[in-house]
Amino acid sequence: MKALRIVGERQIIVREKPDPRPGPGEVVVQMKASAICGSDLHPYRHPRPADLEGDLIPGHEPCGIIAEVGPDVRGWSVGDRVVVYFRRTCGRCFYCRTGHRNVCVNRRASYGVGADGSDAEYMLVEAPSLMRLPDDFSFVDGAVMACQAGTAYYPLSRLEASGRDILVVSGLGPVGLLATMFGTAMGARVVGIDPSAERRELARTFGAIATLDPAAGSPAEQLRALYPDGADKLIETSGANAAHAVIGELLKPLGRAAIVGLGSSEFRMPLMQLVHHQITLFGTSIYPDTQIDEIWDFARRHAISLSSVITHYFPLDQGPDAFRTADTATTGKVCFRFD
Numbered sequence: 001m002k003a004l005r006i007v008g009e010r011q012i013i014v015r016e017k018p019d020p021r022p023g024p025g026e027v028v029v030q031m032k033a034s035a036i037c038g039s040d041l042h043p044y045r046h047p048r049p050a051d052l053e054g055d056l057i058p059g060h061e062p063c064g065i066i067a068e069v070g071p072d073v074r075g076w077s078v079g080d081r082v083v084v085y086f087r088r089t090c091g092r093c094f095y096c097r098t099g100h101r102n103v104c105v106n107r108r109a110s111y112g113v114g115a116d117g118s119d120a121e122y123m124l125v126e127a128p129s130l131m132r133l134p135d136d137f138s139f140v141d142g143a144v145m146a147c148q149a150g151t152a153y154y155p156l157s158r159l160e161a162s163g164r165d166i167l168v169v170s171g172l173g174p175v176g177l178l179a180t181m182f183g184t185a186m187g188a189r190v191v192g193i194d195p196s197a198e199r200r201e202l203a204r205t206f207g208a209i210a211t212l213d214p215a216a217g218s219p220a221e222q223l224r225a226l227y228p229d230g231a232d233k234l235i236e237t238s239g240a241n242a243a244h245a246v247i248g249e250l251l252k253p254l255g256r257a258a259i260v261g262l263g264s265s266e267f268r269m270p271l272m273q274l275v276h277h278q279i280t281l282f283g284t285s286i287y288p289d290t291q292i293d294e295i296w297d298f299a300r301r302h303a304i305s306l307s308s309v310i311t312h313y314f315p316l317d318q319g320p321d322a323f324r325t326a327d328t329a330t331t332g333k334v335c336f337r338f339d
Helices: 038-045 139-159 174-185 197-205 219-226 241-245 271-276 289-301 316-327
Strands: 002-008 011-016 026-036 062-069 081-084 122-126 130-132 166-170 189-193 210-212 231-236 251-259 280-283 310-314 333-337
Touching: 002 316, 011 316, 026 139, 026 316, 038 316, 062 122, 062 139, 081 122, 081 139, 139 174, 139 231, 139 251, 139 289, 139 333, 166 174, 174 189, 174 197, 174 231, 189 197, 189 219, 197 210, 210 219, 310 316, 316 333
Parallel strands: 166 189, 166 231, 189 210, 231 251, 251 280, 310 333
Antiparallel strands: 002 011, 026 062, 026 122, 026 333, 062 081, 081 130
């Protein structure tokens, strides 16, 4: 089969690799769509030795059809349409048993990070990682759901975003654009922040009532020119230290913020703002797989086209071009489509 491999800084190649065969409890999924996530760009831009050793296939946003079923697999058949939950978990700890696999305390290497991922024609998957793709959603919708749609929806559900809220979406990459879609459908008035004019325009098409350019001056001053009291809630998707630093200036006292982005290893926000404004701040890690039916239903009821966040499609043969496009940080989502 054809598969991608990172071989150096901003270097990725297409090569041949033996087709996987399933062992006990495993299935082989034929890829129909596999999208590029912002976290896929971290090892692409700055690969660690572990990223270059061995023969690892990147990609963790898989959607396809079961092509082969191994021994001891129950409830799944060849031809089933599936989304793959990329975080590999133990299934036994308290969090896994209570529907919070996303915070499993015994998790193993995720697909695409330590275990072969989805940027290939076929993918070996443990059966507990499979989630059903409803018939009324496309394979591309499924690839978007595999990581980023759930990553956007889950913190908004925890924030309880609603028509009462001015909601700031900080960072308008694919997760931020999906948060704009979901937040708008929840009734919130969404204000997006991003330095990319292209992404600000996309956010407006997805429902943002205003967008701010941090390069044009203080985002807080720009926001308060529109809403003098500031925002009620905020979702931060960029991971940038500069974005963290202004959270307290953007939010009203008693405001709430969800931190999603992992662009920086350190979080920096003035402590005085956090304490004296009594801001509620929480981190959020992808989404529990138990929530997927709720997200499908929300998208269905609000006629949200998950695949509309995709702005560029590539065949796997053009893997290097696809990653270069995603690396510009000016586009919507980039997706491999397998015909």
